[in-house]
Amino acid sequence: MALRIELNPARVLGTRSKMLYGHFIEHFHRQIYGGLFQPGHPLSDEDGFRTDILEAIRRIQIPILRWPGGCFVSSYHWKDAVGNRRRPSFDKALRVEDPNTFGTDEYLRLCRKLGCEPYICTNAGTGTAEEMSDWVEYCNLETEGQWARDRIENGHLQPYGVRYWSIGNENYSHWEIGAKSASEWGHLVRESAKMMKHVDPTIQLSAAALSDPAWNLNLLQHAGPFLDWISIHEYWDMMPETQNPATYEQCMAFTDQMDHSIREVRGMLAALRLEGKIRIAFDEWNLRSWHHPNVHTIQQGVGRDSFLTPRDKNDDNTLYTMADAVFTACFLNALHRHCDVVGMANFAPILNTRGCIYSWDGGIVLRSTYHVFDLYVNHLGDTVIDLFTGPVPTMVVPHKLGGERTVDCLDLLATTFSDHPGIAIAAVNRDPDRPHALSIPLDRPTSLTVLTLNGESKDAFNDVNCTGVKVTRQDLGLHDHEIEIALPAHSVSIIRIG
Ligand code: AHR
Numbered sequence: 001m002a003l004r005i006e007l008n009p010a011r012v013l014g015t016r017s018k019m020l021y022g023h024f025i026e027h028f029h030r031q032i033y034g035g036l037f038q039p040g041h042p043l044s045d046e047d048g049f050r051t052d053i054l055e056a057i058r059r060i061q062i063p064i065l066r067w068p069g070g071c072f073v074s075s076y077h078w079k080d081a082v083g084n085r086r087r088p089s090f091d092k093a094l095r096v097e098d099p100n101t102f103g104t105d106e107y108l109r110l111c112r113k114l115g116c117e118p119y120i121c122t123n124a125g126t127g128t129a130e131e132m133s134d135w136v137e138y139c140n141l142e143t144e145g146q147w148a149r150d151r152i153e154n155g156h157l158q159p160y161g162v163r164y165w166s167i168g169n170e171n172y173s174h175w176e177i178g179a180k181s182a183s184e185w186g187h188l189v190r191e192s193a194k195m196m197k198h199v200d201p202t203i204q205l206s207a208a209a210l211s212d213p214a215w216n217l218n219l220l221q222h223a224g225p226f227l228d229w230i231s232i233h234e235y236w237d238m239m240p241e242t243q244n245p246a247t248y249e250q251c252m253a254f255t256d257q258m259d260h261s262i263r264e265v266r267g268m269l270a271a272l273r274l275e276g277k278i279r280i281a282f283d284e285w286n287l288r289s290w291h292h293p294n295v296h297t298i299q300q301g302v303g304r305d306s307f308l309t310p311r312d313k314n315d316d317n318t319l320y321t322m323a324d325a326v327f328t329a330c331f332l333n334a335l336h337r338h339c340d341v342v343g344m345a346n347f348a349p350i351l352n353t354r355g356c357i358y359s360w361d362g363g364i365v366l367r368s369t370y371h372v373f374d375l376y377v378n379h380l381g382d383t384v385i386d387l388f389t390g391p392v393p394t395m396v397v398p399h400k401l402g403g404e405r406t407v408d409c410l411d412l413l414a415t416t417f418s419d420h421p422g423i424a425i426a427a428v429n430r431d432p433d434r435p436h437a438l439s440i441p442l443d444r445p446t447s448l449t450v451l452t453l454n455g456e457s458k459d460a461f462n463d464v465n466c467t468g469v470k471v472t473r474q475d476l477g478l479h480d481h482e483i484e485i486a487l488p489a490h491s492v493s494i495i496r497i498g
Helices: 051-059 071-075 104-114 129-140 145-153 182-199 213-226 248-253 260-271 309-315 322-337 368-379
Strands: 003-015 022-024 064-067 089-091 096-098 117-122 164-167 204-208 229-237 279-288 342-347 357-360 363-366 383-389 394-398 404-408 410-416 423-429 436-440 446-455 469-479 483-487 491-497
Touching (some): 003 410, 003 423, 022 279, 064 104, 064 342, 104 129, 164 182, 182 204, 213 229, 213 260, 229 248, 229 260, 248 322, 260 279, 279 322, 322 368, 322 410, 322 446, 322 491, 423 436, 423 483, 436 491, 446 483
Parallel strands (some): 022 064, 022 342, 117 164, 204 229, 279 342
Antiparallel strands (some): 003 383, 089 096, 357 363, 383 410, 446 491
């Protein structure tokens, strides 16, 4: 029995910022060194960037790229990585040497090549308000002061105009270098924000937050007047110490209440009358947490095999299946539903580790999540409209932490386009085993196209020598009456109407 849907383009729920399709890259494992930045590699350009990776990133039109961390940033000193005298530093957060050959100027050159906004996360762990505001001077002042002059001496005559800045990463957490108490945090953010905005009052500032009311209340009461964004992070399938991935069904259980952090922070903003002034930047998210034993714990490990070698396990492409694609599509749908308060989101990370692109010496692999971004960015509209359905079929799935969850088999989002006619529906079928059909009423001859991301099984994946997940296209031609659209099991579809 097909699920009949009614579309109401007249009822607009919101216009999403393209920054919901943002990404994140960190100085971790092979994301930058040995990944995107490989000077001298046969596939690299004159600036040392892998051209095959650049091209794949351009195709998903990333609007913003957050850098340099993440936990890495909480003991990072940006001045070590500009100018002609780059000396390596030992990264005490992630416990490896950083050659500092990739720094602010290389990052901003990368953003220019990608055509995306830079988003710099500053060191609020061991760093100071002065170091953060000096960074703004280096990037954004014309000629005033020593740091702008240094930028000019380093060959960059014009200011970069970096608009988006974050104060700190997850300084609320015990695993972060230079972790802070709630009261320390509110004070540090206010003093840092003051100095950064005294340098350039046009910048937009975010600060690390939680969905924890006490932490956020203190932050917003101390620093709210200086902030434009509040930053929250979430990973659902937690594997920092042991790589024991959730099954497909368990991943579907994670989609239950997946927007709880947004709802909690939204409520806090409303209570403090900050809705409309401060928006949410969900600036790290991924179904799978990164695997790096003995970093986020008091057990520090001893040899490479206890805390460095295991990081290679993130590169196992068999892990990134249709579960990741279906989860990612469901979360993008949730972000769209909250687009009035969520203005930015950054998939963590874009390359290698749990990224949507995997690189190896001979090329790249587009993991299942890459194709979700490709479909959404290139085929979904920017205006979220209301969509009515009858009762959606449900399924009971096991939760990785025990118990069960009941979730809808389908997750549907309807959109229109602000710059041309037509409707696009993101239709996700979470069901691991059964197809489900939609019935779409049409009152005039209308063209229909369906793009479906799927694999032979729910556990299908892409790897160097196999393509188990791909997008198929069906051009259904003109229809002027009700039409049924089949949604295969464990699939993500975009239905283009008109
Ligand atoms: O596991 C990677 C880490 O996840 C990022 O560095 C940090 O921001 C988050 O805790």
